[in-house]
Amino acid sequence: MKKIVNNVLNVLKILLLLIASGLILYGLFVSYGRLNKPIIGAIPVMLPFVLLIVLFAFNFICNIKIVNKNLFYNIATTISLFAITYVGYRAKFESNATLYYRYKIGYNPSFLADNLGIIRTIMYLLVLSNILLVVYAKFFKKDDKKQELVKEEKVLSEIKESDNRQDIEDKTEELLLSTSRLAVINNEEKRIN
Amino acid sequence: MMKKIFGELINFFTASLLIICLLASGYLIFANIYHTKMLFYKYNFTQTDIDEQKRYVSTVDTAIKLNDELDFVNLSNIDARQYYKYITLAMQKCLTIYKNSKYYQVTDGITAKDNYDLYSDFSKAHNECFNYQLSTIVDMTSKSEYKDDTVDSYLREFNKTAHVIASTTDLTQSVLYGNSSYQFYTMETINTIYNQNKSIFYQLRTNYQDEVDMVNSLVTYLDSVAKGAANEKDS
Numbered sequence: 001m002k003k004i005v006n007n008v009l010n011v012l013k014i015l016l017l018l019i020a021s022g023l024i025l026y027g028l029f030v031s032y033g034r035l036n037k038p039i040i041g042a043i044p045v046m047l048p049f050v051l052l053i054v055l056f057a058f059n060f061i062c063n064i065k066i067v068n069k070n071l072f073y074n075i076a077t078t079i080s081l082f083a084i085t086y087v088g089y090r091a092k093f094e095s096n097a098t099l100y101y102r103y104k105i106g107y108n109p110s111f112l113a114d115n116l117g118i119i120r121t122i123m124y125l126l127v128l129s130n131i132l133l134v135v136y137a138k139f140f141k142k143d144d145k146k147q148e149l150v151k152e153e154k155v156l157s158e159i160k161e162s163d164n165r166q167d168i169e170d171k172t173e174e175l176l177l178s179t180s181r182l183a184v185i186n187n188e189e190k191r192i193n
Numbered sequence: 194m195m196k197k198i199f200g201e202l203i204n205f206f207t208a209s210l211l212i213i214c215l216l217a218s219g220y221l222i223f224a225n226i227y228h229t230k231m232l233f234y235k236y237n238f239t240q241t242d243i244d245e246q247k248r249y250v251s252t253v254d255t256a257i258k259l260n261d262e263l264d265f266v267n268l269s270n271i272d273a274r275q276y277y278k279y280i281t282l283a284m285q286k287c288l289t290i291y292k293n294s295k296y297y298q299v300t301d302g303i304t305a306k307d308n309y310d311l312y313s314d315f316s317k318a319h320n321e322c323f324n325y326q327l328s329t330i331v332d333m334t335s336k337s338e339y340k341d342d343t344v345d346s347y348l349r350e351f352n353k354t355a356h357v358i359a360s361t362t363d364l365t366q367s368v369l370y371g372n373s374s375y376q377f378y379t380m381e382t383i384n385t386i387y388n389q390n391k392s393i394f395y396q397l398r399t400n401y402q403d404e405v406d407m408v409n410s411l412v413t414y415l416d417s418v419a420k421g422a423a424n425e426k427d428s
Contacts, residue, residue, distance in 0.1 A: 140200030
């Protein structure tokens with residue numbers, strides 16, 4: 001069940017990111033066009049969207065499990081991107097707003113401007129969360145499996161070298177413990193995967 | 194040990210950032226839910242509004258018919274005749290514009306967008322009408338002298354009413370267009386404009402009715418003057 005939900009959320013978040021980026025970019029084109037401002041000024045606004053697209057692509061290509069299989073991160077991302085898409089949709093299609101007709105531009109730039117600060121904050125937070133998760137996985141997460149295998153090899157080699165019966169019994173017990181820990185780790189991995 | 198603590202701190206910090214994201218998204222969604230109602234809001238004219246419309250349109254028809262039926266030739270007072278002609282022509286044009294306004298053709302529920310269009314159309318019609326009326330009165334009073342005090346008093350009353358109507362038209366204009374601080378009209382604002390305009394329109398209709406009544410009285414008076422003059426002639 002968790003796997004299905006994760007997969008669905010993974011697909012949704014990518015779709016919503018593309019739609020949200022398109023809607024916000026369109027809004028910026030209209031707003032900047034009306035004010036005769038160069039579109040280069042919109043780069044700081046679009047930067048977090050581009051960063052997040054790059055990060056999602058990186059996660060997908062390198063199969064970063066800590067991000068792709070993190071249910072909380074996927075839920076938070078999907079909800080946030082849905083909210084941003086909703087704002088972009090409303091700025092364009094809210095035809096009951098008087099401003100829509102007053103200036104006859106078929107768009108509500110002031111509505112977008114009111115919400116743009118929050119949108120940028122949300123995007124930067126998502127980018128930062130993604131980076132932190134990758135950093136955690138790379139530098140701080142213990143590779144328990146690798147440690148247990150190394151320990152097993154060490155114990156085996158000690159058993160082979162030892163002549164003392166008691167010593168061999170103790171080390172065999174240690175080896176059994178290590179093997180059972182390894183089995184637990186393998187089961188955990190299977191559950192996650 | 195330190196590495197483990199640092200790792201847990203990063204975990205905690207990441208979770209906090211995601212919670213802040215969720216709260217911000219929640220704010221974006223829920224703060225806009227009330228405004229989402231605007232997407233589906235529809236005004237409905239009450240039966241009173243529709244009855245008012247019908248009553249007014251029949252008054253307009255009566256005024257126009259009255260104008261057609263009046264025989265100008267029999268009026269003895271040339272200036273009164275001339276004044277009446279000016280007034281009724283101006284009145285006729287105004288009432289025709291008013292009658293043709295989309296507002297009076299609406300009989301069913303309308304969206305906020307239609308409402309906006311109707312008020313724009315209506316206030317433009319008013320502007321046009323009263324500019325015409327006022328310029329007619331100015332033109333008329335500057336060219337000829339009043340020969341009859343009663344006609345003179347009617348004209349003065351007419352002038353006053355026209356100014357009142359013109360000022361309420363200005364008010365409508367300012368309500369619709371003047372409030373530039375509202376970047377994005379909320380539901381309450383549109384509702385307020387609608388309610389304000391409703392009272393203005395009722396006032397305008399009342400004033401128009403006063404005008405029509407005044408013209409009717411003027412016609413009756415001039416008619417009696419003409420009959421009196423004709424009786425004198427006979428005798």
